[in-house]
């Protein structure tokens with residue numbers, strides 16, 4: 278019989294759909310994921326879907342109406358509360374849509390929208406102001422890794438993103454380590470690679486705030502996570518979940534990822 282798994286921090290499996298699926302497809306995928314997981318599985322592991330903005334109202338209606346045990350969030354937010362910022366979406370709007378999470382500082386935003394550390398910091402502040410939990414992404418590109426500068430690169434991004442964020446807010450943050458060379462490439466970091474940087478992030482949080490705060494913060498790994506690779510990554514002591522891209526828009530694959538505690542005990 279499989280032994281019962283327990284965790285120091287409740288794992289989070291978050292599916293970042295990126296720019297995929299319209300609102301009708303969003304309903305279908307969210308429903309499929311929810312019915313694929315039992316109440317017990319969803320109690321052990323928190324499961325979040327992170328669809329495009331245009332899907333959020335449909336996901337909200339579904340989750341509320343059917344009392345699904347999933348949570349959801351957005352892929353970005355404006356650093357501003359309201360005003361003449363064409364195309365942007367405020368934290369207040371996301372909060373009104375029942376979002377729990379908002380992804381901030383994803384490498385695709387840093388690269389394609391030239392988001393710098395100061396903007397990432399402003400967005401983290403905006404998220405907390407509106408009661409949203411940031412999933413703050415940090416991660417190095419291939420050249421930085423090849424120069425063995427990945428740890429200092431990620432901790433510098435962390436420092437900048439958390440400038441003037443007080444302890445009472447930071448205790449709720451989620452940090453995602455996403456090596457850019459592993460995103461959408463099928464090249465998953467080894468469990469040891471993920472552990473090295475996640476442990477360094479936790480150590481930096483302990484230094485900046487306190488060991489107690491650092492011990493309570495969830496640190497995710499993201500980059501080509503699939504059902505077959507998730508258990509090894511999740512077995513690492515400082516990895517508390519996964520930010521899943523491509524595999525999150527396949528309901529069966531994503532639900533299998535969310536059931537990772539069972540893969541770990543099955544053998």
Ligand SMILES: O=C[C@H](O)COP(=O)(O)O
Nearest residue numbers: 293460461500501522523
């Ligand atoms: O936010 C998710 C990450 O960018 C990982 O994406 P991926 O699983 O498609 O590599």
